[in-house]
Amino acid sequence: MNVTIKDVAKKAGVSVSTVSLVINKKPAITEETRQRVLQAIEELNYYPRRIAQGLASKRNGNIGFILTDYHFSRAEPFYTKIFLGSEFEARHHNYYLLLTTIQNKFAQSDIPRFLLEKNVDGVILAGKVPTGLIEHISGYGLPTVFVDYTPPKGKYFAVLMDNIDGAKQAVGHLIEKGHRKIAFIGGDISHPSIQSRLEGYRQALMEANLVFNEQLVITSSPNTTDIDGYQSTCALIQNGEPLTAIFAANDAMAFGCNRCLKEKNIRVPDQIALVGFDDVELAIEMEPRLTTIKVNKEDIGAIAVKSLVEMLDTNRKINGKILAPVELIVREST
Amino acid sequence: MNVTIKDVAKKAGVSVSTVSLVINKKPAITEETRQRVLQAIEELNYYPRRIAQGLASKRNGNIGFILTDYHFSRAEPFYTKIFLGSEFEARHHNYYLLLTTIQNKFAQSDIPRFLLEKNVDGVILAGKVPTGLIEHISGYGLPTVFVDYTPPKGKYFAVLMDNIDGAKQAVGHLIEKGHRKIAFIGGDISHPSIQSRLEGYRQALMEANLVFNEQLVITSSPNTTDIDGYQSTCALIQNGEPLTAIFAANDAMAFGCNRCLKEKNIRVPDQIALVGFDDVELAIEMEPRLTTIKVNKEDIGAIAVKSLVEMLDTNRKINGKILAPVELIVREST
DNA sequence: ATTAATTATCGAAACGTTTCGATAGATCGA
């Protein structure tokens, strides 16, 4: 059969418990016996059976990763990449990721099985998840990390992208290029990250001693899609307020914005410069290629896992948030 | 502490083993005791600890899902959706999916940990994976299912899409529309699925008693991207051979094809009709919207899991392949 | 009515680890 810890013990001429102590890097082991055990492990090509470790130690080495199926299967692989970063990081901490998708609205039958079967040590929740689920999960008392979403109430730990700083970088870049009349098109302002981006816009202007002109801020569109960007831009141009640059709250809106400008024969970046936010895959396909703020998705995933593992190792929960750094990518649209 | 099988046994007034028999739906249990046990389970809100089951039964209820990180994080969520379908199906068979990504070339250090730690009962390999890994995995004797890829040698079980049938449907559709001179642009013909699509093209013509005209078949392009489609189409038009329809071996090539035709002021579908293959997300954005062959990715993933679970349950391996059905989606380009 | 066959239930071992308390040996202090 398979080689077990007993075989290792026999080969190294020590007890099973000693082998266990070596495997788990516990102190109080002579260097000499440690080496003997390690060598036996090597020679027998022994790997501890994860499942047995789990039963004995009451930690199963799994992390649950929950997101809505909508988020997971979107064309833009945003959460996929976050997951990828998480998986990679988890692997290096010797944890497994158990991914499960859920519906957008909470149903009792939708409760991830790994929770019921006590099969995870902690949970990562990515993107917006139904509050019903959040409440349910908190009942297990498991360490939990939110990613790219902050629950409406309660204590939590979240990994977010630095929206304010990103917006400041975007607008700062435009200011550096000499722009003074910079518009913001925002769409659905109820969304926390859009709010932050507007806040960053405001701060950047302030720091450069530029006035915040309400005529240049369009947040009337109901969503944050391509269409909203198109409409917001049309409205902005209609306004007649002079401007030389536009900061769109995300790339999708930037695309719509660009489309509108093209229709009105306004040249980008010559007449109006344009910056987006997110650096989606299509940003590089835009005509002209879009200057935008890049978020390293893999990093976000990795940070989430790292934080969770720390909670698991130290056995205490952390509250607050971590802001993942963002980066300005300058392309042709500015 | 947590409620265990013992608590259930006590509450139901039976032995632990009886509870286990009920849980695992073994025969030889009176309906009456079965009900008593079930009720106790319900009242105590008991769920077996997965990890304990695993240790005792020597099956851990996990399925390894391996794909290259490249495949996973592509913009087109092809494998993501396959995974999604797999995850869903696995959930319903009470299995967990352990996803791991690997590099494109095989390295010893890259061996998924769930293999070393004997943490999976079977493996799904999606997309092209390095042969070194395939050989390594076969050493474990685990039931294995390939998805959208057939290894170059050895026995295997694979879930593939029905390329031949899809091509036949595509070309058949064109023929039905009255087209007689139908071109095929294929790109990298060394790729098995492109070969099959060419074969389907050939069969469709044959069945309609149309001649196979080599002048109308372009397979000189080195890849199967947008660019290749563009170049192949230009070459085709240059040829001068009259034609009224083009079947592109995939959607990406169809996009390039469309771009070329647009440049040459050839109207789609009036002058030349165009069909693609894959139904990628962008197909609906093409101008005109692309008629194409749709593959249900979630189905493929589900079929893979279903087959694997069957192997696990019956404890014997299956060889051969399953072809997942494909479907013609008629849009504006024909 | 007795034995044989069948069925429902049970007890205990097994799965492969971790962990806790025990032990023997070494070191120390006075």
Next chain:
DNA sequence: TCGATCTATCGAAACGTTTCGATAATTAAT
């Protein structure tokens, strides 16, 4: 030199199930 303290190692219980062989109860066969 003797007890006290410390250190390296060990033995055995524990984790929560499944499963196998045993047993008691029931049914069937003669």
